[in-house]
Amino acid sequence: MIKDDRYNKRNTIVIAMIWPIMGLIMALKHYNKFNTKNIILVFCVLYGFTFVINEKMDGDRYAERLKNDYGKPFSDSAFNEHITGLYETSLDFVQPLINFVISRVTDSHHVLFAVYALVFGYFWLKSIDFVNKRFQMDRNELTILYTIFFISLIPIFNINGFRMWTAAWIFIYGALHVVVNKDWRYLLISLAACTVHFSFLTANVILILWFFLGNHKWVYLSLALITFAISELDLSVVRSYAQMISPALESKANAYASDAYADNVAQLRGNDVWFMQLSPILTRYLLLFNLLFMIFVSTKKKLPKSELNLLSFTLLFLAYANIASLVPSGGRFVTVYSVFAAILSIILVSKYYYSRLDAPYRLISLGVVLLSVLITLRVAAPSINTILFAPSILIAFGYDLAWPLID
Secondary structure (H helix, E strand, O other), X not given: OHHHHHHHHHHHHHHHHXXXXXXXXXXXXXXXXXXXXXXXXXXHHHHHHOOOOOOOOHHHHHHHHHHHHOOOOHHHOHHHHHHHOHHHHOOOOHHHHHHXXXXXXXXXXXXXXXXXXXHHHHHHHHHHHHHHHHOOOOOOHHHHHHHHHHHHOOOHHHHHHHHHHHHHHHHHHHHHHHHHHOOHHHHHHHHHHHHOOOOHHHHHHHHHHHHHHOOOHHHHHHHHHHHHOOOOOOHHHHHHXXXXXXXXXXXXXXXXXXXXXXXXXXXXXXXXXXXHHHHHHHHHHHHHHHHHHHHHHHHHOOOXXXXXHHHHHHHHHHHHHHHHOOOOOOOHHHHHHHHHHHHHHHHHXXXXXXXXXXXXXXXXXXXXXXXXXXXXXXXXXXXXXXXHHOOHHHHHHXXXXXXXXXX
């Protein structure tokens, strides 16, 4: 058996070097037999290296800043301006730091996004591996379905929004260790997410609050249900509190909690086709049903401490996400909550699933997850370079071709 694993691992590495996409498929196939994370991570970096950008993307701004900084001395760089005004303008400095370091060497956005993919992919895969190892479960069809859902909620394609979504996985990875293992040292990692995106200051407040308050699932459930009923938040109050804390937060609040920004976000959401507007609603109610089901299970049998911790924290974070979603772009924290809820869903369907709900539950779960994954792939298609599916020799010479999968 060990010889077979070594043989398969060696073959997977060789195939990945010749034809990366086939190596990725084999790495996924043998994920639980031997360590294939590094192979998957290299493919993530390759995706970043061949990343297709256009002027409508956040990534276009990152690439433009790289070109502007290239060749400039430190004193004239955007990073220097960012650091000297850190207290007054912005709290997060990791992305500007990466841009600056790369600008000392090249102005190629291919290198920039390869590094983005390396950082993002590292914490993404570490979080996936934590769930896979910590919750050794029966791998039935529903478990596989919800695992795909968990992985695809914030996929590697999100490096276009590098700051927010990389910070999300850093926070999730740290929070999982804190919540599941009660390992307070990982608070440092979850707090490090604030250096990538400032908004995770509030998410960490929730994590620290749970850490000290402990498990009160009925209280947290009540808070979550109450916050569902809140339909409007006074944005001027948000800006006032931000002003009291620091000029940097005031600057961010004026940008993200302004009425003009709110109108712009509402307009963009209104332009989405009907099924893209429907998918988040279906996802939210399916995950809420799973949480309620998990609470029901907890009344019938004693859950392991790690599962009870995760359930309680997820309920508390749901209450926070409901309030945060009332701020323009704050709905992104609903996605972070969804990751924790998806992990609980994996535990639910692998350990506590009742067969009498089999037919309708399977059908609904399949429909909601499939729709979510298809939308994710459709949104990602403009950034996926078709050359990525070619043998490595063609990628080496054709990586600069902007040939998005959508075309």
